[in-house]
Amino acid sequence: MPLFSERIEGWSPIPDTFVSFFAASPNSFWLDREHHHDSRYSIIGSGLYSEQMPASEPDSSQGQLPFSFRPGFVGVINYALPEAARLEVSGIDVDRAFVYDHDNRAMFFLGNFADEAAFKQWFHAALLRLALVGGDAASYQMTHDPASAASFTALDSKSDYLAKIETxxxxxxxxxxxxLCLTTELQADYVGDPLALFLRLRRAHPAPYCTFLKTEQAxxxxxxxxxxxxxxxxxxxxSPIKGTRPRSNDPAQDLELQQRLGSDEKxxxxxxxIVDLIRNDLSSICESGSVNVESLLAIRSYSTVHQLVSDVSGELVESKNGFDALRALFPGGSMTGAPKISACAILEQLEKRERGAYAGAIGWISGTGDMDLGMVIRTAIFEASRVKIAVGGGITSGSHPATEHAEVQLKAMALVEAMGAEVSW
Known part of the structure; x- marks a missing residue:
């Protein structure tokens, strides 16, 4: 069906709008990009549960939109070996969504409809409902306790994890x-509401790929x-991330930690x-000479950590599209190690578990082949009455096992503490 859109100046607060329109839906999403350094659009919506990638199709918007998002698939792609015949996905088949432009404080209404009359009917109904939005998020948090847990159990004890690092x-x-990017998993029983937890976390720990995704499965x-x-x-x-230091509340010490990260040879x-690995992956599908490292070893600071980030880009050859790029890069090299195929084989031997969505990807994919996917890290996954948080770190010849284990604990801290829990390592 053709895509229709409308733009309005101003907006209702995103948390209130999401709670009002989508909190009760069995399948809903909130791609919160308010704190993304080069993306100014947040997207919310709902749809039907799907385990299918969107079908490839041309863009029917006739270039009228300032962003590349189009209704399609929003969800997760599970971690898989490079040679996997197909990628396992779980998410939402989206046919309508709200897009927020943070720079211009404007709001876009997007939908696939049989004709313009049907779209206009939906659009005007949405406007009438928006007029009633206000205080919904605060009310939701007053009536829903955030998801919490008493204690997480690590699948690998500290001694087991240290032994795996030595291996x-x-x-x-x-x-x-x-x-090698060696990982482990924390598991717990939980009570409370994941959306209420997200509403708290997005304020306390803003991140470029902050995401709330609810499906019928998880x-x-x-x-x-x-x-x-x-x-x-x-x-x-x-944009692979490798290299981590904790934040400090003392500005001078925080700057020192940042500087130490930037000069740490390991x-x-x-x-x-990992930059070299990604350059190699991109070279298989990009124009010769077009693969560039746009930013190398930049220090970016988040709520609990400083991290080293690089940006690698390329121009697809004419015969390739975004789906080809996804397969060429999957799974992400920052979560495997190098060389990728050998690293994945060794990880299977050492980790002895399915990673599932962890170390896969989360975000949106349009039928045009455009997409924006974050890495599934710093993510709590809720299924039935259980919650799991996986964490890991890169092992090199210069790694000190105790330091690597401390880094894993640091990466888990924000989510574990937000849930009022401790970890039995």
């Missing part, structure tokens, strides 16, 4: 790999800082290895 270093010493509360892949037309960008080498 990874043995593989590196033998030349099997250069780097709910995802993500404060991910990492872009896995962005495709806009022929341009592909990936952390810099770790990031450079």
């Amino acid at each position: 990874a270093k043995d593989h590196i010493a033998k030349g099997d790999i250069y780097q 709910t995802y509360v993500s404060i991910s800082p990492e872009r896995f892949i962005s495709v806009r037309g022929s341009r592909v960008t990936s 952390e810099r080498a770790e990031n450079l290895m």
Whole structure:
């Protein structure tokens, strides 16, 4: 069906609008990009549950929209080995959505409809309902306790995780790999409401890929800082994160921690290895000479950590589209190690569990092949009465096991503390 859109000046607050329109839906999403350094659009909506990628189709908007999002698929792509025959997805088939322009304080209404009359009817009904929106998020938080847990249990004890780090270093010493992203998982029973938790987290821990995704199968509360892949037309960008230091409340100490991260040879080498891996992945689908490192080893600071981030981009060859780019880069090199195929094989031996959505991707994919997907990290996944949070870190020849384990604890801290929990390591 054709795509129709309307733009209005001004908006109702996004939290209130989401709660009013979509909180009761079994399948809803909130792609919160208020704190994304190069994306000014937040998107909310709902739809039918889907385990299918969107069908490839041309853009019917006739270039009238200032953003590349189009109704299609919003959801997660589970971690998979590079040679997987197909990618396992779970999410929402979106046919209508609200898009917020943070720079211009404008709001777009998008929908696939049989004709303009049907779209106008929906649009005017939405406007009437928006007029009644106000205080919905505050009311929701007063009547819903945020999801909480008493104690998380790590699938790997501290001693087991340290032993796995030593095994990874043995593989590196033998030349099997250069780097490995070793992970573990925390699990707990929970009570309370994941959306109420998200409403709290997005304020306390703003992140570029802050996401709330609820489906019939699971709910995802993500404060991910990492872009896995962005495709806009022929341009592909990936922004791996490797290198972490904690934040400090003391400004002088915080600056010192930031400077130490920037000069740490182990952390810099770790990031450079993944940049090289992504350059290689992009070279297989991009025009010769078009793959560039736009930003190398930039320090970006978030609520609890400083991190080293690089931006790698390229121009797709004419015969390739965003779906080809997704397959070429998947799974994200920052969550595997290098070389990717060898690293994935060793991870299977060491981790002995399915990663599921963790280390996969979360965000939107349009039928045009454009997409914007964050890495599934710093994410709590709620299924039935259980919640799980997976965490990990990159292992190199220079890794100190105790330091690596402390980094894993640091990465889990924001979500675990927000749920009022402790961790039994």
